[in-house]
Amino acid sequence: MLSSILSVFDTPSFKKNYESISSRLALVMKSGKYTLGYKTVLKTIRSSKAKLILISNNCPPLRKSEIEYYSMLAKVSVHHFSGNNVDLGTACGKFHRVSCLGIIDQGDSDIIKNLPGDQ
């Protein structure tokens, strides 16, 4: 039973999505503008600078709803990253945990055009 639940992480579609988000994020880190962390994410949403928000899956539910509500008001897409804050920090190439991040300028990546549509 547990193995059938966990096996979703082994399916090709999951791995493909996860890897593509991570690779696109790496490109944004290198060439684009972003902010890490709850306070700055809200700041960028308020000033209508954010184009995409990523939230880790272990973000506290109240905080997650708050960010989703702000993004609904500002019409910014939110992507629920399939991984916890440790994984999101690793995907950003940082050595600390990242619970939420906002992408201001995607640089050479195509993360805004491609990813939210997939899910």
Place this chain on the structure above:
Amino acid sequence: MVKFLKPNKAVVLLHGRFAGHKATIVKNYDDGTRERPYGHCLVAGVAKYPSKVIRKDSAKKQAKKSRVKAFIKLVNYTHIMPTRYTLDVDLKDVVSPDALVSRDKKVTACKEVKAKFEERFKTGKNRWFFSKLRF
């Protein structure tokens, strides 16, 4: 990517004496001023909500229960929670930053805001705005 902190937006204050009280944005200062180098806004809100009126109440009692007390405040963006609601009451000429300079100017401005709020409450519109947020 849409600016949503605009005049007439209904917000809930999160910090301070009026925490949990609803207010409407009158004027934004997105880039701050010299005294307040952060994004903030001038809000006019409900300090004391009108109480529940029942059918038994006499006209005098109904009038007393439908009173609204207003407040005017400059508040940081991080201390408000924006909502999807708006309150279309024209407060621009009534509420201005120089109303906050001296106490008697503030009191007269609050009285005018109170009159506008009461008038709006009596029409029965914006019921969410005039109901107390229970927490």
